[in-house]
Amino acid sequence: xxxxxxxxxxxxxxxxxxxxxxxxxxxxxxxxxxxxxxxxxxxxxxxxxxxxxxxxxxxxxxxxxxxxxxxxxxxxxxxxxxxxxxxxxxxxxxxxxxxxxxxxxxxxxxxxxxxxxxxxxxxxxxxxxxxxxxxxxxxxxxxxxxxxxxxxxxxxxxxxxxxxxxxxxxxxxxxxxxxxxxxxxxxxxxxxxxxxxxxxxxxxxxxxxxxxxxxxxxxxxxxxxxxxxxxxxxxxxxxxxxxxxxxxxxxxxxxxxxxxxxxxxxxxxxxxxxxxxxxxxxxxxxxxxxxxxxxxxxxxxxxxxxxxxxxxxxxxxxxxxxxxxxxxxxxxxxxxxxxxxxxxxxxxxxxxxxxxxxxxxxxxxxxxxxxxxxxxxxxxxxxxxxxxxxxxxxxxxxxxxxxxxxxxxxxxxxxxxxxxxxxxxxxxxxxxxxxxx
Ligand SMILES: Cc1ncc(COP(=O)(O)O)c(C=O)c1O
Numbered sequence: 137x138x139x140x141x142x143x144x145x146x147x148x149x150x151x152x153x154x155x156x157x158x159x160x161x162x163x164x165x166x167x168x169x170x171x172x173x174x175x176x177x178x179x180x181x182x183x184x185x186x187x188x189x190x191x192x193x194x195x196x197x198x199x200x201x202x203x204x205x206x207x208x209x210x211x212x213x214x215x216x217x218x219x220x221x222x223x224x225x226x227x228x229x230x231x232x233x234x235x236x237x238x239x240x241x242x243x244x245x246x247x248x249x250x251x252x253x254x255x256x257x258x259x260x261x262x263x264x265x266x267x268x269x270x271x272x273x274x275x276x277x278x279x280x281x282x283x284x285x286x287x288x289x290x291x292x293x294x295x296x297x298x299x300x301x302x303x304x305x306x307x308x309x310x311x312x313x314x315x316x317x318x319x320x321x322x323x324x325x326x327x328x329x330x331x332x333x334x335x336x337x338x339x340x341x342x343x344x345x346x347x348x349x350x351x352x353x354x355x356x357x358x359x360x361x362x363x364x365x366x367x368x369x370x371x372x373x374x375x376x377x378x379x380x381x382x383x384x385x386x387x388x389x390x391x392x393x394x395x396x397x398x399x400x401x402x403x404x405x406x407x408x409x410x411x412x413x414x415x416x417x418x419x420x421x422x423x424x425x426x427x428x429x430x431x432x433x434x435x436x437x438x439x440x441x442x443x444x445x446x447x448x449x450x451x452x453x454x455x456x457x458x459x460x461x462x463x464x465x466x467x468x469x470x471x472x473x474x475x476x477x478x479x480x481x482x483x484x485x486x487x488x489x490x491x492x493x494x495x496x497x498x499x500x501x502x503x504x505x506x507x508x509x510x511x512x513x514x515x516x517x518x519x520x521x522x523x524x525x526x527x528x529x530x531x532x533x534x535x536x537x538x539x540x541x542x543x544x545x546x547x548x549x550x551x552x553x554x555x556x557x558x559x560x561x562x563x564x565x566x567x568x569x570x571x572x573x
Contacts, residue, residue: 143177148188151175170519179213182543182550190522200554202521202528202542206348206380210412211460212543218415221456225449233448235441241451248458249424254393254403260424262446266379266410267295269421270342272440273406274299276425277340277373279432285338287372289324291350291533294342294377303342305349305533325355327362334366340373340406345381345391348541351534352505354498357397364402373429376404379421383412384461384544386501387471395500405429415457418450461544470544473551474501477542480555481506484562492568495536504540509568511535520561526554 146154155164167174177187183198190197201209211218233239246260263269274286288294288303295301301309302316309315320338322329324347334341341363347353367374381391388395392402406429410421432439460466481504484490485497496507508514514530517538521528531537542554 144187146175148175181212181214182546184213184527197525199522199525199527200542200550200557202526202540202554204541204543205411207383207385207412207541208414209416210383210385210544211416211457212545213416215416215460215545217456217460218417218453221415221453222417222449225452230449230452231447232444235443235445236438239446239448239451241448241455242446245446245451245455245458248455249422252389252458252462253407253424254390254401256403256426257405257407257424258427259430260422261440262451263410263421263423263442264419264445265295265297266377266408266421267297267300268442268445269408269410269423270294270300270303270375270377271297272423273375273408273425274303274340274342275440276406276423276429276432277375280373280429281339281371283337283339284318285335286319287330287334287338287341288319288321289343289347289350290321291324291353292321292342292344292347292377293349293533294344294379307533324350324353325359327356327359330363331366334370334372336370338370338372340375341367342375342377344377344379345396346386346500346503347533348380348503348539349532349534351507351531351537352499352503352539354396354500357400360392360396360402361400364404367405373406374402374404375406375408376402378407379410380541381500381503382407382409383457384467384470384501385412385503385541387467387474388501389462389467391500412457413454414450415453418447418453420446420450420454422446466544470501473544473546473548476548476551477502477504477540477546477554480551480558481540483555484559490562493562493565499540502540502542502544502546505531505537506540507534507537509536513565513568514538516565517561520564521558524557524561524564526557526561 152164175187177185182200184201185198186196189195249260250258261272286303291305293304301314302319320333322333376392386395392404394401406425408423413420481497485494498505514535518529528540531539
């Protein structure tokens with residue numbers, strides 16, 4: 137049997153050709169138009185080694201991964217304990233498993249999650265990706281409340297599957313004529329607007345704790361407390377989309393439970409996790425909920441099934457990941473390194489040379505947004521960062537803001553290195569003209 141070369145089997149030119157023919161010409165053309173050599177080669181730790189030069193006739197670079205695909209690579213790339221667990225799982229004979237049978241691995245992972253989640257969130261269902269898990273969360277809120285209305289944020293993002301898509305931003309819906317009835321959207325952070333819209337017909341409120349695609353928005357302290365109160369008063373299910381903010385990203389295990397404000401520990405009714413749950417190697421997503429929400433499964437335990445959701449191999453790897461990130465010293469490390477990261481970013485904000493360029497810097501833990509005068513800066517800064525060896529990008533629903541979400545395993549030297557590269561990128565940006573200020 138021929139052994140195929142796994143990494144580096146195609147040149148950029150050949151890859152663009154294949155992409156254009158068999159996947160998507162516009163996507164291939166997008167990178168071509170930016171003049172970017174964008175093939176990811178070997179990855180290790182916080183680095184992605186590019187196979188070719190970022191620009192023509194330049195040597196291949198190592199980019200520091202400050203995107204982490206929204207937290208997929210919380211432990212960086214190729215974390216040894218994760219790779220060992222994956223190998224051990226395969227060697228022990230684990231595979232996806234038959235989802236109709238009872239599964240040892242799913243049961244143990246569900247127990248593990250119940251022990252780590254805020255009080256009362258005891259049950260878990262497994263899915264392949266975040267969108268599917270959000271779909272389930274919304275479906276469960278309807279079956280529990282017997283109501284239809286779904287309340288979410290206008291610039292939120294919860295995935296592209298049908299039910300989740302309805303709760304997200306227009307950009308991802310309009311081309312598919314996806315303005316579903318019974319979905320209502322408000323401005324994230326505006327509690328007065330929220331109070332006017334939520335009522336006794338609302339089945340659920342679904343919000344990201346820190347909207348990532350929406351621009352790393354930090355609500356005022358008390359915002360989620362008031363939402364919790366309103367949900368309790370009106371019998372509405374509160375869903376926290378912790379796909380990006382969960383699993384230690386904020387320096388706490390859960391953004392909604394002390395990660396946003398230390399004294400604001402909100403217990404939602406449902407928590408959805410994905411991305412980082414994969415431990416970077418095996419896709420897995422979960423919808424965890426309080427037991428009163430699972431009544432529908434009493435009528436039919438097979439009413440929501442997912443063939444590859446919660447693969448046994450994935451569950452085993454995820455348990456290893458949870459052991460790593462829930463260790464007190466790991467979270468302590470995230471908090472310590474976050475302070476250094478925050479300090480570096482705030483120094484840029486206070487740098488007189490960058491006063492006209494940086495409008496705002498905001499975030500929590502290792503999840504930060506930097507806002508510029510307009511979307512051209514968001515795109516421009518993305519390119520400048522890549523040229524200076526940082527892989528990060530602008531927020532899809534707020535293009536004037538870039539988001540920085542490095543792996544949680546950074547050390548102090550990595551932070552200095554990132555700040556040095558960011559500084560070079562920032563100082564290379566043009567000054568805004570009069571209209572842009
Ligand atoms: C906050 C949030 N929720 C849900 C999703 C959907 O997850 P997936 O892409 O795994 O379907 C995403 C994906 O980017 C996300 O950022």
